[in-house]
Structures are given as structure tokens and as C-alpha cells.
Amino acid sequence: MSVLVQPRLINDPAGDPGLYLDFHFGRRAILFDLGDTAPLSARELLRVSHVFVSHAHMDHIAGLDRLLRLRLHRPRPLLLLGPAGFVDQMQNRLGSFTWNLLNEASVDFRLTVQSFDGETITEAAEFRAREQYRRRDLPPPDLPPGTVLREPEFDIRAAALDHGTPSLAFAFRQSRRFNVLRNRLDDLGLPVGPWIDTAKQAMRDGLPDDQVIVVPGAGQVTLAVLRDGAFQSARGQHFAYVADAADTGENRALIADLARGADHLFIESAFLDRDRDLATATRHLTARAAGEIARATGVRRVTLFHHSARYDDYSGFETEMRAAFDHA
Numbered sequence: 001m002s003v004l005v006q007p008r009l010i011n012d013p014a015g016d017p018g019l020y021l022d023f024h025f026g027r028r029a030i031l032f033d034l035g036d037t038a039p040l041s042a043r044e045l046l047r048v049s050h051v052f053v054s055h056a057h058m059d060h061i062a063g064l065d066r067l068l069r070l071r072l073h074r075p076r077p078l079l080l081l082g083p084a085g086f087v088d089q090m091q092n093r094l095g096s097f098t099w100n101l102l103n104e105a106s107v108d109f110r111l112t113v114q115s116f117d118g119e120t121i122t123e124a125a126e127f128r129a130r131e132q133y134r135r136r137d138l139p140p141p142d143l144p145p146g147t148v149l150r151e152p153e154f155d156i157r158a159a160a161l162d163h164g165t166p167s168l169a170f171a172f173r174q175s176r177r178f179n180v181l182r183n184r185l186d187d188l189g190l191p192v193g194p195w196i197d198t199a200k201q202a203m204r205d206g207l208p209d210d211q212v213i214v215v216p217g218a219g220q221v222t223l224a225v226l227r228d229g230a231f232q233s234a235r236g237q238h239f240a241y242v243a244d245a246a247d248t249g250e251n252r253a254l255i256a257d258l259a260r261g262a263d264h265l266f267i268e269s270a271f272l273d274r275d276r277d278l279a280t281a282t283r284h285l286t287a288r289a290a291g292e293i294a295r296a297t298g299v300r301r302v303t304l305f306h307h308s309a310r311y312d313d314y315s316g317f318e319t320e321m322r323a324a325f326d327h328a
Contacts, residue, residue: 004153004174005030007239007264010039013314014307016059017243019266020044021172030156032170032241032266037063045070050149052156053082054243055167056089064093068111072129077110081148081158083166086115087123091135099132106130112138116168118160119145152201154236159254161245164283169245171258174236175204184230190218199226203233239264240299243306246283247276256297265299268306272316278308287317291324 010018016035022044023029029047033054037045045067054060061082071078080090090113108130115123124138143149149156154174160166178200185192199213202223209224227233240259245251245268259265270284279286285293287304294302304321307314 004237005172007172007266009266009303009305011036011305013305013317014309014311016062017054017268017306018060018063019241023047030172033060033243034063034067035059035061037066042070046074046076048078049076050079050081052148052158052168052170053080053086054169055083055163055165056086057165057244060243071111072109073107074109075107077112079112079114081114081116081121083160083168084115084117084122087113087125087135091125091127094127094133097133102129102132104130114140114148116148116158116160118158118166118168121148152204157258159258161242161251161254162248162283163244163246167244169240169242169255169258171238171240171262173238178203179232179234181230181232188221188225188229190215190221190230199223199231203227203231238262240266242267242285242293244268244283245285247279247285247289252293252296255293259294259297259299262297262299264301264303265294265297266303266305267293269304269317269321270306270308272311272320275308275310284308287320288324291321291327294321295325295327 004024006022006024008020010020017033018035019032020040021030027047028049029044031048031051034051106129108128111127113125114121121140121143124140126136126138127133146157147155148158154172157171158168161169180196193216195213195215202211202213207223209222211223212220213223214220240262242255267290268285269287269290271279271286273286273288276286290304302321302325304317307317
């Protein structure tokens with residue numbers, strides 16, 4: 001079964017936070033957080049369509065200038081989303097540059113920025129190159145509560161955690177996957193073509209077996225025939241990203257709601273449990289807390305990141321997390 005998205009941390013566990021979601025079958029990527037992007041090539045950054053920022057502490061958004069610099073004279077649009085007040089913050093950031101060389105003949109790069117309050121997207125604005133990045137307010141998208149992006153093959157949900165300031169956590173959930181068995185298509189006399197996407201969407205939507213799909217050059221075929229003979233179905237991918245959160249009961253409940261049963265949880269752990277007083281004071285998680293959260297949430301795999309620079313050896317983080325995660 002093919003994998004739609006391959007997630008990977010941008011930096012090592014002690015570096016700036018950032019998760020790169022590489023869409024395996026498309027010229028596209030999504031970012032959760034935007035710290036130091038030096039390990040990402042220009043080509044990889046040019047594939048990014050959306051950036052979901054947990055909060056605007058510098059280590060979570062320091063890579064913004066490099067990303068914008070690469071995109072300014074290219075037409076592909078970019079969307080940024082962050083917590084409450086994020087649209088104003090990005091307006092101020094764009095306003096710190098001089099744009100006098102831009103005019104109506106410029107490549108019209110469009111940047112959309114949205115603010116999410118933990119339930120809904122409350123603000124949206126567009127900044128266009130041909131308008132020298134002046135703010136143009138837009139109506140927020142109409143999405144279900146807790147959802148920040150919805151597309152036919154997946155959605156992304158978010159929650160606002162307490163970090164002394166709202167810090168967003170995110171979860172990617174793929175719709176049920178349907179892979180085509182090429183040899184079965186040949187047996188049925190069906191050609192490869194755009195109709196396959198139509199059939200996949202009909203299956204995701206739960207349409208009945210007698211639903212007819214038109215196959216150009218081959219007539220009509222029912223979903224029952226395709227389900228039984230040409231498509232392989234599997235559970236969609238699910239992974240979650242949690243950066244910078246205090247160890248509170250409310251935060252644990254919100255994380256559990258996003259990550260329950262996930263294939264992979266990427267979760268911050270700034271401190272070891274022996275320094276939990278520091279973790280409490282700075283509203284971060286310990287490795288032990290991260291392991292406990294992962295165990296309670298029933299995730300399959302855990303990756304820690306965002307370790308404090310106070311430590312010379314980071315091997316204890318995995319050991320401490322694993323002891324909590326594997327505890328019977």
C-alpha cells in the first residue's frame with residue numbers, strides 16, 4: 001500500500017522545531033512550524049503549499065524570511081496559519097521590508113495568512129506582490145470546528161495548547177486509502193485515467209455498490225466491481241505534531257483528542273524528569289511526560305524533539321520516554 005505523505009523532522013532533536021510533510025506522489029509539501037530551514041533545499045521549500053505555525057516564538061518561525069525570499073518572484077501561492085493574532089504579526093513582518101520595486105507588472109505572488117483560536121479560523125488576509133503586500137482582509141473559510149485544512153484526501157486539525165501563550169498542535173488525517181491494482185485493471189479491460197480519482201472519491205464518500213463510474217473508452221463500471229477486483233483499501237495515515245506545551249490535564253486531554261491512535265506522534269520534550277521544575281516554570285514537557293501522553297493516547301510510534309541546550313548528552317531522553325511509553 002503506497003504512502004501518501006512521509007513526515008520528517010527538519011532538524012536534529014536539539015535544533016529548531018519543524019516537521020516537513022513530503023507528499024510522495026505530488027510536487028507538494030506542508031510544514032508544521034518554521035524554525036531553522038537550513039537542512040531543507042530550495043527545491044524542497046519551493047514545494048511547500050501550507051505552513052502551520054504553532055506560535056511565533058523565534059525558534060518556531062525564524063525560517064520565514066528564507067521561505068519568502070525563495071517565493072517572492074514565483075506565482076505559486078502560499079498559506080500560513082498560526083494562533084490568535086498571527087495575521088497582525090505577519091502584516092507587521094511584511095511591513096518591515098521596502099517594496100517600492102513591485103508594481104502591477106510584477107509576478108503576482110499571493111500570501112494568505114490565517115489566525116486560529118483553537119476552535120475556528122477567526123481571521124484571514126491576503127498579501128499580494130502587485131499591491132506591495134498591503135493587507136486585504138478575506139472571509140475566513142467555512143470549516144468544521146477544530147479543522148484548519150480540508151481536502152478530498154486528507155484534513156488537518158488543530159488545538160490551542162497552553163504554553164504561556166497559545167501554542168497550536170496539529171494532526172494530519174488521511175482519508176481511507178485506495179490503491180489501484182494495475183494487473184486487475186488490465187483483466188477488466190479498464191485503462192488508466194482521471195476516472196480513477198473519481199472512483200476513489202466515490203469510495204471515500206461511501207457511495208453504494210451500484211454507483212456507476214464512467215470510464216472513457218471502456219463504458220461504465222460499478223463501484224462493486226472496482227471494490228472487488230481493482231482497488232485495494234487500507235486505513236489512512238494519521239500522525240500528530242505537538243510543540244511547546246505545559247504539562248497540564250487540559251493540554252493532555254487536547255493532545256489525546258488530536259493524536260489518539262495515531263501512527264506517529266512527534267512531541268516536544270525540552271527537559272528530563274529530574275528537571276521537571278524547570279519544565280513547569282517554562283511550560284514545557286519532560287521526556288517522561290511525553291511518554292505518558294503517548295502511552296495514554298495509544299499511538300504506534302513516538303519521536304521526541306526540541307530538547308533543551310542545557311544537556312550535553314541527549315540519550316537519556318529516549319530512555320526516559322520509552323520507560324513511560326512501555327510501562328504496563
